Amino acid sequence: MNIKVSETATEQLVIAPELKLKKQPSILRIKNLNVFAGNHHILKNINLEIPKNRITVLLGPSGCGKTTLLKSMNKLTDLYKELKVSGQIYIEKDDILNTNKNIPNIRQKMGLLSQKPYPLPVSIYKNVAYGIKLKGVRDKKLIDYNVEKKLKEVGLWDEVKDRLHLSPESLSIGQQQRLCLARGLAVKPHFILADEPTSALDPVSSKIIENLFRELKKHYTIILVTHVLRQAQRLADNVVFMNYGEIIEQGNPEKVFKYPRSSQMKEYMVEGN
Amino acid sequence: MILKRVVFDWLSRTWMITALAIILSLPLTIGIALYFKANPLFEMQSLARLISSSDWSPSEGDFGFLPFIFSSLYVTLLSFLFAAPVCLFAAIYLTQFASKRLIQVMHPVIDILAGIPSVIYGMWGILIIVPFVGDVLAPVLNIKSPGYSILAGGIVLALMCIPYMLNMLIETFNTVPIGLKEAALSLGATRWESVKHVIIRKSYPGIISSYGLGIAKAFGETLAVMMVVGNMVQLTFNPFEAGYPLPALIANNYGEMLSIPRYDSALMFAALILLIVILIINLIFRYFIYQTQKQ
Numbered sequence A: 001m002n003i004k005v006s007e008t009a010t011e012q013l014v015i016a017p018e019l020k021l022k023k024q025p026s027i028l029r030i031k032n033l034n035v036f037a038g039n040h041h042i043l044k045n046i047n048l049e050i051p052k053n054r055i056t057v058l059l060g061p062s063g064c065g066k067t068t069l070l071k072s073m074n075k076l077t078d079l080y081k082e083l084k085v086s087g088q089i090y091i092e093k094d095d096i097l098n099t100n101k102n103i104p105n106i107r108q109k110m111g112l113l114s115q116k117p118y119p120l121p122v123s124i125y126k127n128v129a130y131g132i133k134l135k136g137v138r139d140k141k142l143i144d145y146n147v148e149k150k151l152k153e154v155g156l157w158d159e160v161k162d163r164l165h166l167s168p169e170s171l172s173i174g175q176q177q178r179l180c181l182a183r184g185l186a187v188k189p190h191f192i193l194a195d196e197p198t199s200a201l202d203p204v205s206s207k208i209i210e211n212l213f214r215e216l217k218k219h220y221t222i223i224l225v226t227h228v229l230r231q232a233q234r235l236a237d238n239v240v241f242m243n244y245g246e247i248i249e250q251g252n253p254e255k256v257f258k259y260p261r262s263s264q265m266k267e268y269m270v271e272g273n
Numbered sequence B: 001m002i003l004k005r006v007v008f009d010w011l012s013r014t015w016m017i018t019a020l021a022i023i024l025s026l027p028l029t030i031g032i033a034l035y036f037k038a039n040p041l042f043e044m045q046s047l048a049r050l051i052s053s054s055d056w057s058p059s060e061g062d063f064g065f066l067p068f069i070f071s072s073l074y075v076t077l078l079s080f081l082f083a084a085p086v087c088l089f090a091a092i093y094l095t096q097f098a099s100k101r102l103i104q105v106m107h108p109v110i111d112i113l114a115g116i117p118s119v120i121y122g123m124w125g126i127l128i129i130v131p132f133v134g135d136v137l138a139p140v141l142n143i144k145s146p147g148y149s150i151l152a153g154g155i156v157l158a159l160m161c162i163p164y165m166l167n168m169l170i171e172t173f174n175t176v177p178i179g180l181k182e183a184a185l186s187l188g189a190t191r192w193e194s195v196k197h198v199i200i201r202k203s204y205p206g207i208i209s210s211y212g213l214g215i216a217k218a219f220g221e222t223l224a225v226m227m228v229v230g231n232m233v234q235l236t237f238n239p240f241e242a243g244y245p246l247p248a249l250i251a252n253n254y255g256e257m258l259s260i261p262r263y264d265s266a267l268m269f270a271a272l273i274l275l276i277v278i279l280i281i282n283l284i285f286r287y288f289i290y291q292t293q294k295q
């Protein structure tokens, strides 16, 4: 009980003074991560620490390995038999790359938001309820309550409450993306892995997602992949710049964006602006 | 210059419309031609009697098509029951779980199987399936069977349909975006759950149309079935007995149809039934697809 109180207390501290970011303990640590596809060295000895309740932005030109890095974090790389992954990824205490723990449970800690919304081929309601049911919850009232709560969290409830049992195909792309976010949040992840979540969206919907992320970082640790420099500048608490499968620079955005050390980062910033 | 382009545009457009019209009218013209050819039969017996009677003695003017219709449906149904689950699970395995290596090996194998002429399937049926049914399966079950039977026809037909349906199902499953599977997995689904809840569900229309096309093809398949099914006019539910499907009736008697009065009309009518049943099968499956897409 005591612990719980102090936890929320630190969270509160973080929320209030947005600017004065206290250094948070890192809860995701990547050590010597290498990913190969045949001879292609996709990720080269990645070492990375992700701070809790922050938005860590993975920035870099397309093809540099951002998606692969993100997918390593929830073991979706397993789906691609051609990929050879080595190293360690510690989530909280477990090294997920070398564990015999149940993989679906690990993945439920890592909510995924992909580049394009992929609503499941079931109703809007069932999309959000899906993960909850996978957790073994059977109580209809409890599921109803959570579906509503999560749809409210992403500001979608008023737009869909009259058509919960229709297919999500009738929603706009922006709404579908928020539905996918709600569905991911419903399984109570600790992290949100977002892979260019606004690249398929119109500016207004993008703005909504960005604002949601600002809210959500109070409760979740967010890893946001983007190749949009301005988005990174708007949202990042921590920046990781990658190129050709390597981390070139990382750290506080104030420093990294204002005083880039590497020529690659400088070049990228010139082109991006 | 402009004139030339306008003319070409006009020509290409009319050409396309004509081609389309020919394709669209083809089933209709075939149907109409068969109807008129079969017409003398209708003057003699009512349609209801033709398809519900099982008296078949052409020389006495008795044309009851029920045994043939029944045999056709029975053989097709059996082949579907054998082939459908096999194809579904094989397609799921190949698209969702198998290594790239296995898929690379299987693709040409399936194509070769699909390309084997039906007479070879028939020969193979006579050599393997007929003795298997007559000398192994029937004695084990304590049933008498000539081997040449509806069951043998169903098995051979299933084998012929498997590569055909399998190819279509693989195509279907491959069109499901991998992102959808990743979404289910990242929500905590196991691989099998992601297949069951997402891949199969998303593929419903494709699965149904693959099955529909497979059944339609099975219903019309002639040669291989004819070689193993026994070709005896009888009405029986026992799959170990011989049957006589419609296509076999037409193919077996086409040469001598002019020797007996109205026999030619009867065979044309058999062809018409075949055409209509295939149309009905298609319509039913279209309806299913429409229903699943509506949801």
Ligand SMILES: Nc1ncnc2c1ncn2[C@@H]1O[C@H](COP(=O)(O)OP(=O)(O)O)[C@@H](O)[C@H]1O
Residues within 6 Å of the ligand: A037, A040, A042, A060, A061, A062, A063, A064, A065, A066, A067, A068, A069, A080, A082, A083
């Ligand atoms: N399954 C795979 N097999 C082979 N190569 C891959 C695979 N996945 C990614 N790659 C390669 O790895 C590189 C990085 O890809 P990706 O992580 O998608 O980059 P980004 O998300 O930064 O655009 C690309 O060159 C891509 O072609």
Ligand SMILES: [Mg+2]
Residues within 6 Å of the ligand: A063, A066, A067, A068, A195
């Ligand atoms: Mg990417």
